[in-house]
Amino acid sequence: MFDFEKQHFLSSVNLYSIGGQFFEVLSYGEFSSEKYLRALAHLSCKSVSQESVKIHLIESKSTGIIPPEEWLNWPDIDSYSGDLLNFGNNRAVFNSTEPSFIFVDYSSKNIYYWVDDFCRLPPNETAAPLRMVFHLWFEPTASFLCHAAGLGISEEGVLLTGKSGSGKSTSTLSCLNTKLKYAGDDFILVDPEQNLVYSLYSVAKLNIEQFDNFTHLKPLISNIEQIPREKGHVYINESFTDSMITQFSIKAILLPTITGLEDTFIQECSKLDAIKALVPSSVWILRSNTKAVEKMKLFISKTPTFRLMAGVNLNQIAPILTAFINEN
Template sequence: MINDNLTQSEQKDPLEFFDSVYELYEQAEVAVGGAVDRFYCIAGHTIRLRFAGSALVPYMTPALAHLEIEAVANPALTVCLWDSTSTNTIMPPPPWRRNQHHPKRGEIIGFNTDRIHTSFQWGAYALSLLDRDRNLGIYWMETTGEIPYWETGSPLRSIFNVWMGKRGIQLVHGGAVGLPSGGVLLVGKGGSGKSTTALSCLNSELFYASDDYSLVAFEPTPTVFSIYSTGKKNADDLERLPFLAEAISNRDRLDSEKALYFLNDYFPEKILPTFPLRAILMPRITGKPDTTLTATSAAAALASLVPSTILQLAGSGKEACQVMMKVAAQLPCYYLEVGTDIQQIPQVILELLS
């Protein structure tokens, strides 16, 4: 979504652009005969996803199914979703040039203000907009034909991140497992053992919130909220978690994708929407049989959490860092030395929590 032929007279301000896309959404909704609504309670906030037709529904809703609620009259946030192909409503060339697009996170330089957030994700070819004043988001993509598996596993990240961030709740790159009385935040870069740790707990007394993205808050006490009931695992390492085999949603594409699990379909009783945090764990694979804990500092935990969160999530900045720092400052932090005996992993976490 680049327009290198843009003239000065064709440029729009962020609010004007938002309103023009919202008009297109309304046209798309009319074109398909109305909207399809889904409602969710995420981190205590009611959210409506309003689809122009049903084409995007099976791609955007499964990851949120564990948080679905009955319709409410006045949701705190409404996100309007549409694609051009199924609605026959074309998105015109964007009012920005190539050098205005952040190559990693997707923000559009010059189109983000205190009120309006604008980002575009090349991998999903998806545009995300948020009007903070109206609590109104828009999500557009060209077609449902080539939605990446990671987008269905963690949809609407940019919109949720920016909107929740203004309410003191931060979307972070981290998983969480625990008990209703308390649990742990799992942080670390890809390949550290974070997903193995989180997913192994589904086969234990522990409960699951996430393995990749979580919402955290520090007031009144550090708390984690589940947002996506999904899990991802490298395709060459699936035999370590055989009890999850039937939950793989993309078995025919494992030559090019990680295994994606929609866990609410198979383990709904194991997913907790929220619990207080008791510790931060940084998994690291040792190759040894046993799993153990090694105490470390909040600084080490932040070094594992902050860079990947800031790099991956559009809209993350100073406020996001402050939330993560305040959470880490209140919790003990440990390296989780992940051993080859998978059953030991949840047992070590249980012993810590007890």
């Protein structure tokens, strides 16, 4: 639909295997695509064995390339999601905050992501690059993105989810350098039909309050100059090279709960509790529609749900989760 290569702005090409599909990311402009795509490095591949989805990253500032003028002045727009309404079978989403514009052409497998200036993107975007792009691409499929963490052993693992402050990140970080492998602690891709969790991002995030519990991670924080305004970012694939897992089958959904007790244990919980833990934050952050909500609820209805009652002795979490995965 748009031919950028002939305009001599193409600066890099990167290949990734994500969620059972191949993605070819083509960057246009003078920004550092390596820096922007850093959190996806553990999913990179040297070649593709099937037709890839092409994602075109376009920096308007350095190329002068902008979305079509009629799109920028589209009269019907959803103020919540930024969706251009009555647009047809494809998707066009405008974000006035960054500003950025995403156009998804499902039939041709081409996605166009315009950003005014990649250097000015907020930390939550650079820690989870192309988050909205992947959300929109997988939206018509059975798969979905959600706000959760993932830990696995070999081919099996668990999903950890809960609102901010529930203990999700603390539980995940306490399992580094153990038998458990890290799939992510913020956004995960789930394929409920195949019963699979896919890793998306290698970045672990720490609140300043967590520094005392994880002093060994502080020297690894890549954005220390932004603390305490932002969470600290640690690239797990770079600092813990053997600790990443890219996919696993789902044994259960766990809701971390900080108890203040000494010991950690696991107990069953209701499906409603799991829905309350997973759905609202996923919907709020990703601006998900009702179809995505129904997919998450159906996934929860088919998956065993438990609470991870996390005690103050963080060293107990990894062996208890390991035993849980092996026994269930």
